[in-house]
Every structure is written in structure tokens, then in C-alpha cells.
Amino acid sequence: MAGIYVYSDKKDLAAELVGFAKGCGKRAIVLTFDERAAKDLSNSGADKVCLLKGDSELVENYGKSIAHLLAEQGAELFVVGATVSGRDIAARVAGYLDCAMVSEASSITYTDGKLVTERMMYGGSVQQSEVLEGLCVVTVRAGKFEAISGAAEVTTLEISADTRTTLVERKDIVKEGADLSVAERIVCVGMALDKREDLQIAHDLAAVLGAEVGCTRGVAEEKHWLPVEQYIGMSGAVVKPKLYLSMGVSGQIQHVFGIRDSQIIVAVNTDPKAPIFKAADYGIVGDMYQVIPLLTKTLKGA
């Protein structure tokens, strides 16, 4: 079946990619190796869900077979969720197809029948637009498209695997923080925070708002005051909450990349020229050590 083929090991992301395909007026065919995901995705609005079955536990071992399947079926595009496993399979499939591939597209559209992608380059200082022709592979992070609903036919397909690589052991990574990609409200802490204990002012505001606490990269990777899962941006979590409120965040492009899809952005910063104010819907020029506790107190009383 011709159309846009979708794969993600995260079923919610696969559902978002189906939303993208259907939004383009194309047929959406989901590939999955997971029986449960196949069941859930049968209500994703896709035209077809193919449950792939083979001899290997490693999805990347199916790169060649997936490439053959796409070519044989006349796929127009293979759009893959940009997870660790997704990036791996996408690169292999593109290699076997010897076709164009765009990683981490921030936007994909069809213009005059041609696929146009946009992505950040050089640490986010440049946005590159590419026009792709023929069957190609694009990876996309979570949160870029809206999932839809609707019944889809589920079929099972036997597929052959390259078994030269085998799985020896699987260990879960223990995640410490909340999943920011699904948070509805986020209070984001920047490097203006003087000391770890001061995180409490963010937690107090977050408690009143029913929000999760996120941060900029330095807070997690340099200071180690919050888990790495909590930092937001192009190399961290991409979020799309209803409310994102930052305190002491400068708003460099690499951070703003991760918050652009927030519905309302509020920023508190002492510097009126801080770039975060360009991205913000509401800005407060002031000291977060005064503004945030005051905000918490006011909201508590509301």
C-alpha cells in the first residue's frame, strides 16, 4: 500500500506521526513489533497497522527487511520517532534504500507535492530547510504533531531479520524525574539559581500550579541539581505544556527549541534584554527570588 509509513517504539509518538500523515491527506501505515502497541494503535486513525514478526528481539536487525518492504509497497516516506531505537532503525533503512534522510526535523510539510523539512543546525543557530524527492526517511521528536483517532485494520506480517547481532542482556534505566514531554504545566529553573536548596521556590510554585519542575542544561549537567531527564531544549526534553514558566533562564536558542510549542510562555528575568522575552507571551523583569515567592503566595490565596 502506498502512503506514509510510520514507525516508533513509543506508541504515543507513532500515533502523533499518524496524525501528521493523515493531516497531509496521505495514507498512514504503522509498523510495529509490539502486539500491545498494535492493539492500541488500531484506534490511531491509521489506514493500516502492520504487526511485524520475526526471529530477532532487536528492531535494528530488521533494517534491510523494512527497506525492502517500503520499496516494494511504494512508500512515499518513512517517518520515524526520534528515539534512541528510532534513530538507529531510520539510519539503517535509509542506508539500505540509499535514499535521503533528515534527522530530527522540526517541521515537515508537503508544498507543491514536494516534501519540505526544517531542522536546526549548528547548535540551533541556523534553521535549515530541505526539499526531498522520492522515498526518504525523516525522524521527528515527540510533541510535533497531534494524534487523531479512528479505526485501523491490523495485519500481521512475517519479516526476516539479520541475526548477526543478538541481545545478550537488557537492563532498565532508572529514570529519576517526571516525563516532561507530557506535562501540562512546567516551572523551569535556570542558571540564575544560586544554590541547590533554592530549588524549593520552584517546587513551591510548581505545587500550587500542579506543575512539574524542569531546568536548563547547566542546572542538570553542570550543577547536577536536577536529573538530566528534567532539562529542556534541543539536546534535552522537547515540551509542549499549556503553561511554561521560566525563572532565571536567558532563553538561548538551544533551550527555546524545546519550549516553542508551549501554549503560554511566562518568563521572569532581571535582564530586560534577555532573549527569553522574545519567546515569551508574558514577561516579568525582576528578581526571581522576589517574584516567584510572591507569585506562589498570591496563587495560594486565589
Ligand SMILES: Cc1cc2nc3c(=O)[nH]c(=O)nc-3n(C[C@H](O)[C@H](O)[C@H](O)COP(=O)(O)OP(=O)(O)OC[C@H]3O[C@@H](n4cnc5c(N)ncnc54)[C@H](O)[C@@H]3O)c2cc1C
Ligand atoms: C550544542 C548545544 C546544545 C545545547 N542544548 C541545550 C539544551 O537542550 N537545553 C538548554 O537549556 N541549553 C542547551 N544548551 C546551552 C544553551 O546554549 C545555554 O547556555 C543555556 O540554555 C543557558 O542556560 P540558562 O538560561 O539557565 O543560563 P544563563 O544563560 O546563564 O542565563 C541566566 C539568566 O538568568 C538571569 N538572572 C540572573 N539572576 C537572576 C535573578 N535573580 N532573577 C531572574 N533572572 C536572573 C540572567 O539575566 C540570565 O538571563 C546547548 C548548547 C549547545 C552549544
